[in-house]
Amino acid sequence: MAKKLLRELTDAELSEAHRLWGELVAQTRRNASKFPGPGWASVIDKLEEAGGEYEAEVARRLQPNPPTE
């Protein structure tokens, strides 16, 4: 996911996006078991990678002086 996209979100938007992402992961996993087939593993990997980016962005904002690029 584009880090730029996350950087542009307000704290509230980031929190909301993170919450929606949780729903998205849960439903994607349900879909993967309901409609078995190739491709889900890479989709879930991509989603988990995005989850890491959310967490990294949250951690960045929690720093006293968040680094800028």
Add this chain to the structure above:
Amino acid sequence: MSRYRSQVREVINRNTVVSLALDQGFNAFLPVYDGGVDFILYRESDGLVRKVQLKGRWTIDRKYLDRDIWVAFPIAGDWYVMPHDVMVALAEADGVTKTASWMDGGAYSKPRPSKATIAACAPYRFTSIEAVVAEAADEAEST
């Protein structure tokens, strides 16, 4: 929008999504009748199949539930292809499934999804069509 213009727009959109999918190794197949799937993407290398319903905006509809249908839709010029039922889960989390449009009409679309929705959908975003077209043009020039 006139009927003619709307049909032309749909063909342009379909060709755009098909071009993006071709870039990712898929082939595209058109159904012989309209049963809710606009086209099917198939990638022989790993057997991946996507039954795609093409929309002009972020859209969910009860008639697509529980059918493993993926919705292709644009947001701000970027194309996304997402499992319909995952979009419904997002809609539930967003309160959309409590709206009259969904409860009575059985469908809901978002002309301008929130930034949070766009960020959450980002993992399902395709590479931009501009990048794919530019790469294809570069390859054509170098052959």
